[in-house]
Amino acid sequence: MMAHYYNCLFLFTVLLPYTCSQDAVHVKSPYGLGLTSSTLRWTSAFIDTDSAEIDGVTVNGEAGGVNSSYICRARHGGHNIIGSTHARLCQIAYFGEVFSYPSFEVLTNPSSFARLDWQLWTRFYLIPDGALETRLSYVSRFKVDDVYYGGRLDSTLGRGKLLTVIDGVVKETTEGEILVETEPIAYEITDFKYTSGTTKLKILVDEEVLLDEATLSNEESDSTSTVSTIVSYDIPYKVYLAHVRGLVKGLNTTISLSTLPGPITTNWGREVEGKFSRQTKEVSYELAKGTLVNLTLTGRRIVQEAPYTAKLFAKYPDGKEVIHNLEGVMKTEWVTQIKVEYTHPHFIANNTLAPTTQRTTTTTSEKKIRDYSDYDYMDQQNDDSDAVNEDERSKDPYSLQAYSGSRSVNSCSFTASLILLLLYCII
Ligand SMILES: *[C@@H]1O[C@H](CO)[C@@H](O)[C@H](O)[C@H]1NC(C)=O
Ligand SMILES: *[C@@H]1O[C@H](CO)[C@@H](O)[C@H](O)[C@H]1NC(C)=O
């Protein structure tokens, strides 16, 4: 009985990661090992007659449609073989023969974050890093009379052969194009907007913090005069942007938030913490002879969690930049609403109240720090219309996906395997 449980445990540990990574797309890497694409997926597809709208990568690089040819792969003899769709079937070339499968997987680019380029290939070229690989075959295409035919480059045949199916016949060539994914080297995120509607902004902390104190006194002057000083303070911050599927974890990321005096840098997926130090403010008070005022500089420390939309600039090694719409959830902490408060003037000699000559000015040396009230979150706080979404979010606060078109079905057979394993374990 005990052994049986150990077997169960072992199977769980070994099989769970496996069953869940089946849909991963491997790319050729300089280290010889297949890397997993952060963005691309093999997604189960079954093109039925009416709704053949698939969010897949097409052979001609254009948007998909009912009659488009998609990059696909089908199980053949126990292995996944790359091919392309034709008349709603995945057609593959295998040892000179054509096989067509009604059930297969298509190459998808959920959230469109992946950069894909078709690169020229001849048998005198090495296979480029980033080429999409399945068992030493690479996603390829071959052009005849302005029509592209998808297929695979089999690197095990001589110096490599490109196998496509043209009009039901296998065509072997030693040149064509090969599909390559290029990963960005850095991200820049700007134009943040808090979104209302689906999920609500959560203020986790809103408290007053003391930033600096000072005393202004008029001891020497014979008459009433304006006394000034400069107070300085730090603005600490913490920013965490929840991971968005399709983005590369750990990539250098610059974030520009209007609530902070300048841009901050982090690695995508990691919380960033720091401070803008030595922010300064000049403070003045008109004081009668022999009087003083004490002043305090305070701000409000806000910690909030909110859904946002923003613009993401993905930067590539060749200098190209691609803009995407980004949607996610972020948690931020910063100090805002910085203000100076003065005591009443007091006589220096006996510390009793002096008549007021109240005239003060303050100037901030930094650019205006935007107030969090700019985001009219108060409106959202009073809006209880989407209580259901709120509940959903509390279970999985970071569940938002990039919205630029992800509608793929995750082909990961997680649920099925779990049920099978559970059955096995119960019996
Ligand atoms: C798809 O191809 C079929 C058969 O060639 C044709 O009748 C149909 O109009 C095409 N549909 C589109 C949307 O191009
Ligand atoms: C990422 O940031 C680190 C530290 O700031 C820097 O050393 C590195 O060169 C950056 N990498 C890229 C690709 O910009």
Ligand SMILES: *[C@@H]1O[C@H](CO)[C@@H](O)[C@H](O)[C@H]1NC(C)=O
């Ligand atoms: C001003 O500050 C000094 C030093 O902190 C303190 O001794 C004094 O009582 C304060 N005076 C007033 C009027 O608050």
Ligand SMILES: *[C@@H]1O[C@H](CO)[C@@H](O)[C@H](O)[C@H]1NC(C)=O
């Ligand atoms: C405190 O000192 C000021 C100036 O030295 C004086 O004018 C005032 O009358 C004094 N007040 C008290 C209550 O002693």
